[in-house]
Amino acid sequence: MWDYSDKVKDHFLHPRNARVIEDANAVGDVGSIICGDALRLMLKIDPATSVITDAAFQTYGCGSAIASSSALTEMIKGKTLDEAQKITNQDIVDYLGGLPAEKMHCSVMGREALDAAVANFHGKTYEQSHDDGELVCHCFGVGINKIRKAVWENHLTTVEEVTNYTKAGGGCGSCHQRISEIIDEVWEDLEKCGVPRPGYQPTPIGGIKIAVSTGPSAAPAAAAGQSFDDETRGAPSFGKVTEVLREIDAGLGANGSGAALSSIRGDKVAVLLKGPAAEGMMREMTRLFVAQRLSDALGSKVEVEVA
Amino acid sequence: MDTENLGAGLGGIYLDNNATTMIAPEVVEAMRPYLETYYGNASSQHGFGVPVGHAMERAREQVADFVGAEHPDEIIFTSCATESDNTAIWSSLWTQGQRNEIVTTAVEHPAIMNTCAFLEAHGVKVHYLRPDHQGMLDESAFAALLSDKTALASVMWANNETGNIYPVERLSSIARERGVLFHSDAVQAAGKIPLDVKATDISMLSVSGHKIHAPKGIGFLYVRRGTRFIPFMKGGHQERGRRAGTENIAYIVGLGVACEMAKAHLGEMGTRVRALRDRLQQGLLSRIPECFVTGNEQCRTPNTLNIAFKFVEGEAILLMLNEYGIAASSGSACSSESLLPSHVMQAMGVPFSAAHGTIRFSLSRYTTQEEVDRTVEVLPGIIEQLRSYSPYWKGGKPQIAGQDHDFDPDSSEVRA
Numbered sequence: 220m221w222d223y224s225d226k227v228k229d230h231f232l233h234p235r236n237a238r239v240i241e242d243a244n245a246v247g248d249v250g251s252i253i254c255g256d257a258l259r260l261m262l263k264i265d266p267a268t269s270v271i272t273d274a275a276f277q278t279y280g281c282g283s284a285i286a287s288s289s290a291l292t293e294m295i296k297g298k299t300l301d302e303a304q305k306i307t308n309q310d311i312v313d314y315l316g317g318l319p320a321e322k323m324h325c326s327v328m329g330r331e332a333l334d335a336a337v338a339n340f341h342g343k344t345y346e347q348s349h350d351d352g353e354l355v356c357h358c359f360g361v362g363i364n365k366i367r368k369a370v371w372e373n374h375l376t377t378v379e380e381v382t383n384y385t386k387a388g389g390g391c392g393s394c395h396q397r398i399s400e401i402i403d404e405v406w407e408d409l410e411k412c413g414v415p416r417p418g419y420q421p422t423p424i425g426g427i428k429i430a431v432s433t434g435p436s437a438a439p440a441a442a443a444g445q446s447f448d449d450e451t452r453g454a455p456s457f458g459k460v461t462e463v464l465r466e467i468d469a470g471l472g473a474n475g476s477g478a479a480l481s482s483i484r485g486d487k488v489a490v491l492l493k494g495p496a497a498e499g500m501m502r503e504m505t506r507l508f509v510a511q512r513l514s515d516a517l518g519s520k521v522e523v524e525v526a
Numbered sequence: 527m528d529t530e531n532l533g534a535g536l537g538g539i540y541l542d543n544n545a546t547t548m549i550a551p552e553v554v555e556a557m558r559p560y561l562e563t564y565y566g567n568a569s570s571q572h573g574f575g576v577p578v579g580h581a582m583e584r585a586r587e588q589v590a591d592f593v594g595a596e597h598p599d600e601i602i603f604t605s606c607a608t609e610s611d612n613t614a615i616w617s618s619l620w621t622q623g624q625r626n627e628i629v630t631t632a633v634e635h636p637a638i639m640n641t642c643a644f645l646e647a648h649g650v651k652v653h654y655l656r657p658d659h660q661g662m663l664d665e666s667a668f669a670a671l672l673s674d675k676t677a678l679a680s681v682m683w684a685n686n687e688t689g690n691i692y693p694v695e696r697l698s699s700i701a702r703e704r705g706v707l708f709h710s711d712a713v714q715a716a717g718k719i720p721l722d723v724k725a726t727d728i729s730m731l732s733v734s735g736h737k738i739h740a741p742k743g744i745g746f747l748y749v750r751r752g753t754r755f756i757p758f759m760k761g762g763h764q765e766r767g768r769r770a771g772t773e774n775i776a777y778i779v780g781l782g783v784a785c786e787m788a789k790a791h792l793g794e795m796g797t798r799v800r801a802l803r804d805r806l807q808q809g810l811l812s813r814i815p816e817c818f819v820t821g822n823e824q825c826r827t828p829n830t831l832n833i834a835f836k837f838v839e840g841e842a843i844l845l846m847l848n849e850y851g852i853a854a855s856s857g858s859a860c861s862s863e864s865l866l867p868s869h870v871m872q873a874m875g876v877p878f879s880a881a882h883g884t885i886r887f888s889l890s891r892y893t894t895q896e897e898v899d900r901t902v903e904v905l906p907g908i909i910e911q912l913r914s915y916s917p918y919w920k921g922g923k924p925q926i927a928g929q930d931h932d933f934d935p936d937s938s939e940v941r942a
Contacts, residue, residue: 231845237915252879252918255839255858255865259917277917281841281858285915359865382865389865469623470754 223282224316230286235293236275237285243275247335247345250328254359254386256280258288260332262295264340269300276332283315283322290314291329300337306330307372308384323384327369355397358390363401370405376417378402447482454483456517463516464490467509471496478509481526488513489526497525538851539897543737544686544714544830544888545855549780550739556783557741560776568773569764578775585782592785593712593731594722595748602747602765603778607713608637610732610747611680613758613769614709615641617730618678619650621754622707625677627651631663631692632873633685635711637732639869651675660822661690661874668697672704679708683715683731687857687870687886688821689830691719695726702727707753713737717788718795718827729753735777739890740784744777791891799889800828802898806887807831809902814909816924820876820884829889832857834880835909837918843885846908852901857884 223231243261250257256279263273274292278285290311295303308326312318318326335345351362369375369384378398382388388398406416451457461480468478476494483489488509496505502525510523540548560581566574568582583598590598604610615628615638628645630638632654642652653671657663663681672679679701684691694710701708709730712721717738723731730753735744749755749768761770807819816836835843840858847854857868858881866872867881876884887901913919 231842232849234915239920248917252837252882255867255878255882257917277915279837279916279918280839282845284839285842386865470621472620472623 222319223286224318226314226316227283227286227318230289230315231282234276234285234289236289236296237277238275239277240273240275243273245336245340247332247337247339249331249335249345250280252279256284256325256328258284258328258332260288260291260329260336262336262340264300271295271298271300271303280325281322283318283325284328286315287311287318287325287329288332291333295333300340303333304337306333308369309373320380321383323373323380324386327365327384331365355401356385356387356390356394359386361385361387366398366401367405370402371409374409374414374417376402376406447480451480451483454485456488456521457483459516460488460513463512464509467512471505476505478505486520487522487524489524491526538853539900540853541887541889541893541897541901542853542855543890543893544689544886546736546742547739547890548892549741550784550787552787553740553780553784557776557780560779564775568775569762581779582773582775585778588782588786589746592721592789593716593733593748594720594724595750596724597751599766600748600751602749602769603773603781604745604747604769605743605774606736607635607711607732607734607745609758610734610745611635611637611709611711612641613747614730614732615645615678615680616758617754617756618707618709619645620756622677625675627653627673627675627677629653629655629668629671629676629679629706631655631657631681633657633661633687633690633870634680634682635686635713638680638682638711655681657690657874659875661685661688661820661870662822662825663692663697665693665696665700669700669704672701672706674705676704676706679706681708681710683710683712683721684718684827685821685870686714687868687884688832688874689714689826689888690821691715691825691827694728698727698729714827714830717792718829720792723748723750735781735784738784738788740781741777744774744781746781794891795828799891799893802893802895803829803831803887803889805895806889806898806901807833809898810905813902813906815922817909818880820871820874820880829893831887831889833885833887834876835883835885836880837916837924838883838909838912840883840885842912843883843905843908846912847901847905850900850904852904855886855888857886858882 240261240263243263245262245264247260259277261275262271264270265272274296276288276292278288294306294311294314308330311326311329312323334349338345350364352364353362355361355363355366365385366381366387369381373384375381375384378388378395381398381402388395410416460483464478464480471477474495476496477492478496479491481489481491490509492502492505495501506523506525510521513521513523564578564581566578568575568579586598586601589601595601604613619626626649628642628650630642630652646652655663655668655671681692681694681697683694698708707729708727710728711732713732713734714737715721716733729750731748733746736742755768757768757770759770764770764773810833811817814835817833820832820834840856844854844856857871867878871881871884918925
């Protein structure tokens with residue numbers, strides 16, 4: 220996060236033109252405090268020559284937002300409107316010696332502020348002079364045209380890059396599918412203009428579903444609905460014993476182990492074991508564990524044998 | 527302004543102890559023999575392994591004593607609290623196949639939140655208890671979420687961003703009454719407030735070493751005796767078959783010493799460090815207009831202070847603080863991987879406009895009054911400077927909606 224170029228740090232710590240121009244004749248506001256960054260660009264434009272004689276800004280935002288604003292004002296001062304409007308967000312980035320990938324939207328915001336100020340100079344609002352188009356990202360209110368422009372000008376190829384440049388897709392993520400469709404559309408046009416799409420491979424239709432079991436399958440050790448003999452079913456401990464064994468069975472289940480009742484003869488209980496819990500040393504440990512649990516549950520000593 | 531970055535060890539002021547802490551020199555010293563000399567495997571029966579095994583059991587006793595576990599064998603060493611959290615959640619599901627719901631809160635650490643989100647995508651129902659504006663939880667609302675389908679209730683002991691302390695003693699007994707396993711992520715409570723698990727109905731508890739002056743890469747999970755348990759890491763028989771993998775002995779020894787020291791310094795955390803935190807809070811609130819404390823001031827860990835500065839953005843504040851060699855952290859979107867402010871601030875309903883300007887200061891027992899005073903000295907100037915750049919601020923006052931432009935911090939309008 221602190222990986223800023225010296226130029227960015229310099230423009231953040233010593234911003235140029237961070238002030239109010241009271242008699243500005245072109246003011247552009249973009250961003251909002253809710254989104255975490257906002258920029259007001261103020262210009263004095265000579266109506267006769269269209270030269271930007273003064274430029275200043277006020278910015279609420281992170282270090283790179285303030286640095287991008289500062290850079291923009293330095294870049295456009297003394298230029299005519301036509302010259303200034305040729306500046307792209309990438310020019311701002313280059314002027315600053317680069318921006319971290321996830322901060323590219325700061326340069327885009329700077330470029331938008333210039334558009335907004337120019338619109339204001341011509342007596343229009345930014346909204347009037349710019350058609351946002353279809354609203355793609357509801358979290359950050361980003362329209363399709365802004366995404367198209369960012370992809371077109373910066374040759375973006377991934378949703379992540381689009382988020383870095385426009386914030387679109389940086390919230391709930393529900394528009395990611397739509398953004399990748401837009402990327403594909405823009406690249407169709409870019410390729411027609413002779414720009415090869417780097418490393419493009421069409422996404423195969425349909426996603427891969429990964430099935431992950433979050434718990435043991437409740438596979439009982441013995442066949443469900445197993446019938447017990449009359450003596451077992453008639454034993455006073457029958458209810459408790461089956462309940463405890465069902466619990467143990469569920470607990471054992473993760474690696475294919477299981478335990479179930481076979482029969483009850485007085486204080487002797489025969490159980491069926493399966494899986495690793497029924498093998499080798501585990502067999503005896505499981506038997507002792509079942510005996511302990513049954514004795515605890517019934518309040519009297521229970522002998523357990525593995526059927 | 528000094529444009530050189532002052533880092534740790536270069537005279538920097540470290541007020542980010544909820545992120546990680548310096549390793550106590552005593553901890554480094556205690557670890558050294560187990561890095562240089564005693565390299566044996568704790569599981570070996572020969573002369574290389576036996577002393578190592580003893581050192582590990584000594585550490586287990588220190589850790590058990592620190593959290594108030596009745597038996598040292600209730601402590602399982604892990605690689606970090608994230609592993610402990612994952613283990614607790616998965617074990618609760620694996621051991622109770624018929625239960626497939628989890629109850630937790632909307633302010634948990636990502637170790638819990640993202641594990642739950644993953645499980646949700648695979649069929650587990652997760653209930654998130656929402657906090658109030660102070661970040662506090664409603665006990666009856668918690669109780670209402672529990673059912674015979676609940677495999678685990680997991681509530682953090684203290685919150686990392688606000689320092690809010692949650693009543694896990696009472697919440698765990700509510701869970702116990704309903705026959706529900708209770709887990710607590712105690713990473714942010716450990717070393718700051720007394721922990722005594724045996725006096726509670728907590729079944730499992732996660733703690734990380736690097737938040738209590740031990741190194742990163744070591745933590746533990748407390749599992750109360752009698753709690754059904756299936757290991758998360760499968761493999762060898764280490765940790766009595768509950769966590770496979772050769773024990774990280776030097777780090778375990780370090781963790782043991784760190785726990786012993788943390789317990790010995792609890793009194794100091796509650797008095798001297800608390801007083802420093804309060805001094806920082808008073809100093810900032812009295813010198814800086816338009817800021818407020820987030821979280822519950824009456825029920826916080828003694829080292830934590832989270833302040834929202836209106837009309838300025840958190841990352842910019844951090845960058846300027848960094849120029850003075852002061853390290854803190856922010857809940858702002860721009861200082862995180864996501865473009866949204868922290869989920870804790872969102873869950874508490876802190877307005878986005880304020881959440882973007884939240885700064886967390888977290889002190890430690892190594893923090894000095896000079897460091898706090900230096901912070902109080904420089905921060906007002908930083909906030910004033912950044913506000914002077916802000917379009918929401920004019921002439922030392924917030925500039926609210928409807929004047930020359932439509933900037934409204936309270937507006938629900940979202941524009942990009």
